Amino acid sequence: MDDRYECPFCGEPGEIDLDSDVDFDAPGDQVFVQDCAVCCRPATVTVRVGPDGTASLTVNA
Numbered sequence: 001m002d003d004r005y006e007c008p009f010c011g012e013p014g015e016i017d018l019d020s021d022v023d024f025d026a027p028g029d030q031v032f033v034q035d036c037a038v039c040c041r042p043a044t045v046t047v048r049v050g051p052d053g054t055a056s057l058t059v060n061a
Contacts, residue, residue, distance in 0.1 A: 003015070005059045007043060009039050014037060016057065021047075024049055024053045026049060028049060029047070030048075
């Protein structure tokens with residue numbers, strides 16, 4: 001499953017492969033850094049996994 005986001009630095013669209021980057025069996029927050037493919041600046045990605053395995057994504061500078 002891919003999730004799209006907007007780079008907080010340059011505004012370009014980006015994509016995160018949730019299936020390979022997130023453990024859906026571990027509820028709670030999972031935090032990692034994703035470099036923008038356009039401006040190469042690092043953004044902090046927080047994925048909150050619910051008890052039912054659903055995920056919400058937040059991207060910050």
